[in-house]
Amino acid sequence: RPSRVAVVVKTTRYEFEQQRYRYAGLSEEDLKQLLALKGSNYAGLLERHRIHTKNVEHIVDSLRNEGIEVRLVKRREYNEETVRWADAVISAGGDGTMLLAASKVFDKFKPVIGVNTDPERSEGHLCLPVRYTHSFPEALQKLYRGEFRWQWRQRIRLYLEGTGINPTPVDLHEQQLSQEQHSRAHINERFQDQRSDISGPHLLPVRALNEVFIGESLSSRYAMCSVLFRENFKSCKPSFKFSLHRASYYEISVDDGPWEKQKSSGLNVCTGTGSKAWSYNINKVANQAVEEILKIAKKHGSLNMPLNMELVQKVTNDYNESLLYSPEEPKMFFSIREPIVNRVFSSSRQRGFSSKVCVRSRCWDACMVVDGGTSFEFNDGAIASIMIDTEDALCTVLLEE
Amino acid sequence: RPSRVAVVVKTTRYEFEQQRYRYAGLSEEDLKQLLALKGSNYAGLLERHRIHTKNVEHIVDSLRNEGIEVRLVKRREYNEETVRWADAVISAGGDGTMLLAASKVFDKFKPVIGVNTDPERSEGHLCLPVRYTHSFPEALQKLYRGEFRWQWRQRIRLYLEGTGINPTPVDLHEQQLSQEQHSRAHINERFQDQRSDISGPHLLPVRALNEVFIGESLSSRYAMCSVLFRENFKSCKPSFKFSLHRASYYEISVDDGPWEKQKSSGLNVCTGTGSKAWSYNINKVANQAVEEILKIAKKHGSLNMPLNMELVQKVTNDYNESLLYSPEEPKMFFSIREPIVNRVFSSSRQRGFSSKVCVRSRCWDACMVVDGGTSFEFNDGAIASIMIDTEDALCTVLLEE
Numbered sequence: 001r002p003s004r005v006a007v008v009v010k011t012t013r014y015e016f017e018q019q020r021y022r023y024a025g026l027s028e029e030d031l032k033q034l035l036a037l038k039g040s041n042y043a044g045l046l047e048r049h050r051i052h053t054k055n056v057e058h059i060v061d062s063l064r065n066e067g068i069e070v071r072l073v074k075r076r077e078y079n080e081e082t083v084r085w086a087d088a089v090i091s092a093g094g095d096g097t098m099l100l101a102a103s104k105v106f107d108k109f110k111p112v113i114g115v116n117t118d119p120e121r122s123e124g125h126l127c128l129p130v131r132y133t134h135s136f137p138e139a140l141q142k143l144y145r146g147e148f149r150w151q152w153r154q155r156i157r158l159y160l161e162g163t164g165i166n167p168t169p170v171d172l173h174e175q176q177l178s179q180e181q182h183s184r185a186h187i188n189e190r191f192q193d194q195r196s197d198i199s200g201p202h203l204l205p206v207r208a209l210n211e212v213f214i215g216e217s218l219s220s221r222y223a224m225c226s227v228l229f230r231e232n233f234k235s236c237k238p239s240f241k242f243s244l245h246r247a248s249y250y251e252i253s254v255d256d257g258p259w260e261k262q263k264s265s266g267l268n269v270c271t272g273t274g275s276k277a278w279s280y281n282i283n284k285v286a287n288q289a290v291e292e293i294l295k296i297a298k299k300h301g302s303l304n305m306p307l308n309m310e311l312v313q314k315v316t317n318d319y320n321e322s323l324l325y326s327p328e329e330p331k332m333f334f335s336i337r338e339p340i341v342n343r344v345f346s347s348s349r350q351r352g353f354s355s356k357v358c359v360r361s362r363c364w365d366a367c368m369v370v371d372g373g374t375s376f377e378f379n380d381g382a383i384a385s386i387m388i389d390t391e392d393a394l395c396t397v398l399l400e401e
Numbered sequence: 402r403p404s405r406v407a408v409v410v411k412t413t414r415y416e417f418e419q420q421r422y423r424y425a426g427l428s429e430e431d432l433k434q435l436l437a438l439k440g441s442n443y444a445g446l447l448e449r450h451r452i453h454t455k456n457v458e459h460i461v462d463s464l465r466n467e468g469i470e471v472r473l474v475k476r477r478e479y480n481e482e483t484v485r486w487a488d489a490v491i492s493a494g495g496d497g498t499m500l501l502a503a504s505k506v507f508d509k510f511k512p513v514i515g516v517n518t519d520p521e522r523s524e525g526h527l528c529l530p531v532r533y534t535h536s537f538p539e540a541l542q543k544l545y546r547g548e549f550r551w552q553w554r555q556r557i558r559l560y561l562e563g564t565g566i567n568p569t570p571v572d573l574h575e576q577q578l579s580q581e582q583h584s585r586a587h588i589n590e591r592f593q594d595q596r597s598d599i600s601g602p603h604l605l606p607v608r609a610l611n612e613v614f615i616g617e618s619l620s621s622r623y624a625m626c627s628v629l630f631r632e633n634f635k636s637c638k639p640s641f642k643f644s645l646h647r648a649s650y651y652e653i654s655v656d657d658g659p660w661e662k663q664k665s666s667g668l669n670v671c672t673g674t675g676s677k678a679w680s681y682n683i684n685k686v687a688n689q690a691v692e693e694i695l696k697i698a699k700k701h702g703s704l705n706m707p708l709n710m711e712l713v714q715k716v717t718n719d720y721n722e723s724l725l726y727s728p729e730e731p732k733m734f735f736s737i738r739e740p741i742v743n744r745v746f747s748s749s750r751q752r753g754f755s756s757k758v759c760v761r762s763r764c765w766d767a768c769m770v771v772d773g774g775t776s777f778e779f780n781d782g783a784i785a786s787i788m789i790d791t792e793d794a795l796c797t798v799l800l801e802e
Contacts, residue, residue, distance in 0.1 A: 264682075265682065278739070281665075281666065281739035281740065281741055282739055285686075285690065285694070286740075286751045286752075288750065288751060288752065288753075289686065289720075289751075290694055292720060292723065293686070293691055293694055293695075293716060293720055294694075294698055296715075296716045296719045296720055297695060297698070297712070297716050299719075300712060300715055300716065311698070311701060314697075314701055315694060315697045315698050315701065318697045318700075319690075319693060319694055319697055322693070338679070338682040338683055339682065339687075340682055349689065350687045350689060350690075351687075351689065352689075
């Protein structure tokens with residue numbers, strides 16, 4: 001029975017647009033015009049925003065009715081202090097908000113529970129079943145009566161070492177709204193006080209609930225200022241420009257095996273939780289592909305059964321299901337995204353389960369991004385060790401429908 | 402026998418680093434330090450730069466020895482005027498430089514020929530066989546003696562229509578070096594003179610030799626200023642921040658078929674030339690996946706032959722080869738990148754050949770990027786028609802080894 005609960009609230013698209021246009025000193029009326037100009041539906045945005053707000057109020061009221069002290073926090077206000085204060089954290093939004101809420105919780109006994117505040121529009125794999133969005137008191141009663149199961153979702157930890165590394169995280173959401181710019185003077189002044197750069201291994205101050213992605217970015221400005229602004233990286237607000245298909249060069253070692261040079265559109269290392277997310281979309285096969293593959297096998301005289309849609313569907317499902325595993329299993333699944341194989345670059349194993357993945361960057365302007373929300377520069381000379389420690393597990397609950 | 406040839410020269414990584422650090426007012430010595438700090442090898446960069454420069458000189462000398470007038474142009478200097486002036490265009494670099502050289506040539510009888518100036522490090526699929534890099538006079542003689550075959554590489558043209566569209570191209574390379582920023586004042590002033598926005602269809606001033614990619618970007622600043630700065634978009638220098646896996650929403654119609662809602666990491670539509678490039682990496686299957694698929698089929702009792710590596714390899718090769726087709730075939734191949742399938746979004750056909758693809762954007766901050774070099778905003782309300790017109794073919798030559 002928690003006495004203090006922090007409710008982390010999603011920033012709706014409506015609020016986001018409002019904020020970013022306010023940066024430009026525009027009025028609500030201007031905002032309407034701008035959205036119209038972009039062909040976007042102002043009324044629709046406002047409607048989704050209202051639905052979300054209503055659902056948040058329902059959650060907060062239900063908690064207060066139980067005599068629970070509630071703190072409502074937005075992305076920007078959510079910090080370690082709030083987490084220390086709370087006995088439990090509830091995320092009110094979608095999976096993105098759940099990832100945010102989890103990102104600051106390092107205590108494996110402090111429950112984090114997700115409530116999907118826009119079930120019609122978002123999936124909410126990490127949230128309670130949709131019905132509890134509208135009947136949250138019922139969820140509370142079940143929790144009180146112990147009619148649930150604890151679930152410890154394994155998370156990934158990262159160590160960074162090598163030359164030219166910078167263990168300072170950058171918040172990709174914050175940074176989206178930034179308008180700040182760094183002048184030449186600014187850069188030169190900063191350039192005077194460089195620190196030395198041989199260091200590590202640093203345990204990075206984040207845990208990945210879904211995945212870690214390593215890939216090349218296109219931002220020359222980012223690369224430069226990340227080098228120049230080590231001591232107060234945040235103030236630099238680099239712009240991330242992720243390449244569409246600029247290749248990433250790196251060396252990879254799986255489970256302390258030999259290092260292998262690779263070139264690809266990036267590397268994804270996920271948890272069981274993340275195996276249902278981006279990793280799944282990277283690796284799943286389509287009926288169409290399976291059908292073509294089996295047709296070819298048939299042509300080579302190795303299929304005796306007539307190729308029917310039923311078989312294709314069965315094979316497709318079995319294959320795709322083999323990509324999923326329990327969030328509680330302390331193992332990772334890595335996948336090379338769009339590997340480039342040529343005379344220089346092999347790619348013997350493009351995916352697989354692993355307990356440890358080490359990556360040596362050969363990139364120019366690369367980033368290591370955790371759950372799509374926090375980024376670290378990862379350039380030539382840096383080495384990342386990616387692994388699971390059961391101490392990092394996230395405590396959450398399972399309620400049946 | 403051309404009397405005037407324009408040689409389009411690659412900007413080497415060394416030059417690129419030089420330029421971008423010069424923006425920060427840094428000296429050559431500072432540059433060395435910065436690259437060292439990033440763990441990059443200054444000497445190595447300089448070495449590649451020298452090799453490239455040597456090879457360019459060889460090409461230019463060979464041309465001048467034949468009494469041909471030569472204009473050496475860098476990316477920034479290369480324009481329509483140069484193309485009009487030249488009887489033929491030679492790209493001296495890698496595939497990227499070839500794409501740049503081709504991008505300004507709309508005359509299907511003006512040959513564009515690629516020479517790979519760093520064969521040890523780059524593939525150069527679009528370039529002459531590597532040996533001619535060092536013996537360019539021999540290539541010239543063969544051309545003069547007619548010992549070659551003309552090759553017309555088909556290209557994609559784009560029409561843009563709808564609300565809030567902006568047919569102004571943005572050069573992604575240029576823009577990488579930009580330091581410009583737009584103040585609030587600037588934005589508001591601009592905001593006064595908006596143009597109306599119902600328009601189209603516009604034939605866009607580019608032709609895709611490799612592919613057209615449509616995907617969501619993460620740049621709020623870009624979206625805003627692209628709306629605000631229609632009349633002189635270039636001066637706005639928006640920053641592109643391509644999302645790692647932010648989903649793109651759009652509707653697609655293939656060969657004038659029904660519209661289908663989709664959600665994915667983007668859409669790639671390529672030519673035969675591009676079928677060997679990014680599209681291939683998106684669609685090819687790995688031995689590992691084929692092996693697992695055949696194992697599953699075997700489990701379902703439909704494989705009679707023992708599963709050996711030879712069969713797996715054969716099936717894999719056949720499947721992957723089926724993804725490639727001739728640059729001269731006037732057809733396109735589309736692929737949905739990492740499609741997201743759920744109760745809302747179907748994805749019946751994830752890839753296939755097509756003569757016409759229409760896409761209606763439901764994106765917030767999306768872009769349509771041509772050959773990874775030129776980008777157009779493509780937000781909610783915009784409709785793109787993607788097709789091949791044989792009039793747009795690029796004239797190039799085939800020389801055997």
